[in-house]
Amino acid sequence: MNFETNDDRRAFFSFCDEECETFNREYYAYRLMGNHHHLFDQSYFFGLHYSRVSRIIRDAKRKA
Secondary structure, three states: OOOOOHHHHHHHHHHHHHHHHHHOEEEEEEEEOOOOEEEEEEEOOOOOOHHHHHHHHHHHHHHO
8 A cells, every 4th residue: 555645644544443443443553654554553353463454454445
């Protein structure tokens, strides 16, 4: 996922908000780089992994 514009960043945070609600997840810190991101989070949904969140966000951005 590339963050080239503020709209890209807004879309990323929108998807993060949806993930928080859907999977009972909390984000504590983030860092958006030009071509990737870092998230420090905690999930209360057993079995959900960071790679799944990344894939969900990437797929959602492609559809947008």
